[in-house]
Amino acid sequence: MNDIRADRILYSYTHNKPVIKHVSINIRSKGITALVGDNGSGKTTLGKLLAGILKPDSGQVWIDGLASQNMTLSDVGQRIGYLFQNPRKHIVATSVREQLLVAHELLEKDPKEGEANAQALLHLFQLEHKAQASPYTLSHGELKRLALASILFSKPDFLILDEPTAGLDHTRMIQLSNYLMKVHQKGIGMVLISHNWAFVKKHADRIVTLEEGKIVHDTQSEN
Numbered sequence: 402m403n404d405i406r407a408d409r410i411l412y413s414y415t416h417n418k419p420v421i422k423h424v425s426i427n428i429r430s431k432g433i434t435a436l437v438g439d440n441g442s443g444k445t446t447l448g449k450l451l452a453g454i455l456k457p458d459s460g461q462v463w464i465d466g467l468a469s470q471n472m473t474l475s476d477v478g479q480r481i482g483y484l485f486q487n488p489r490k491h492i493v494a495t496s497v498r499e500q501l502l503v504a505h506e507l508l509e510k511d512p513k514e515g516e517a518n519a520q521a522l523l524h525l526f527q528l529e530h531k532a533q534a535s536p537y538t539l540s541h542g543e544l545k546r547l548a549l550a551s552i553l554f555s556k557p558d559f560l561i562l563d564e565p566t567a568g569l570d571h572t573r574m575i576q577l578s579n580y581l582m583k584v585h586q587k588g589i590g591m592v593l594i595s596h597n598w599a600f601v602k603k604h605a606d607r608i609v610t611l612e613e614g615k616i617v618h619d620t621q622s623e624n
């Protein structure tokens with residue numbers, strides 16, 4: 402996948418109150434970029450704009466060379482996996498296993514291949530014992546892992562993860578770290594939106610700081 406590029410994007414939820422103010426940024430498709438900043442500085446909004454979930458009021462976001470305005474959610478979903486801050490937003494099925502397979506079935510792909518992929522992800526995210534359980538009975542950490550697994554199921558080229566460590570205990574956080582490193586080694590770049598400084602320092606090769614809807618720092622990390 403090519404880089405994601407934002408050109409002077411402006412975005413308001415409420416008329417004339419922009420929360421993203423003429424932001425330009427080029428996100429390298431193989432890198433790990435952290436978006437940091439205070440609560441309300443616009444990180445989630447910028448993440449959704451870069452993911453093509455929100456469309457800018459003015460300016461342009463280019464995803465893999467295509468203008469986000471002209472892309473459907475399915476177009477962007479095939480390229481970018483977006484993890485919502487609230488993992489419940491991902492749940493569309495009545496069992497953990499089904500949650501992973503649902504996109505595959507919708508696309509009418511080979512069931513055997515889907516089953517093998519689901520099994521591998523359940524194993525990786527230590528959810529095998531919950532395969533038949535309802536997603537609504539999972540703990541927050543389990544739900545977060547399921548949400549990540551369901552994003553990765555469709556093998557996106559790029560990930561945008563909004564607060565991936567929130568609600569995870571130390572052990573789960575280390576597991577997530579290890580997993581993201583494996584994903585990155587496969588050439589998948591990501592944007593990490595996070596308040597977890599240790600996590601950001603460990604993974605990001607670039608740290609972009611937002612303040613009131615503007616980029617105020619953009620630094621390469623020592624990684």
Ligand SMILES: Nc1ncnc2c1ncn2[C@@H]1O[C@H](COP(=O)(O)OP(=O)(O)OP(=O)(O)O)[C@@H](O)[C@H]1O
Binds near residue numbers: 440
């Ligand atoms: N759906 C919405 N409707 C109206 N205003 C919104 C909406 N979502 C966010 N905002 C406002 O937009 C601004 C930026 O919010 P955003 O969630 O992007 O910030 P953030 O940096 O991700 O914050 P946090 O660290 O708390 O997650 C805030 O002032 C917020 O109140």
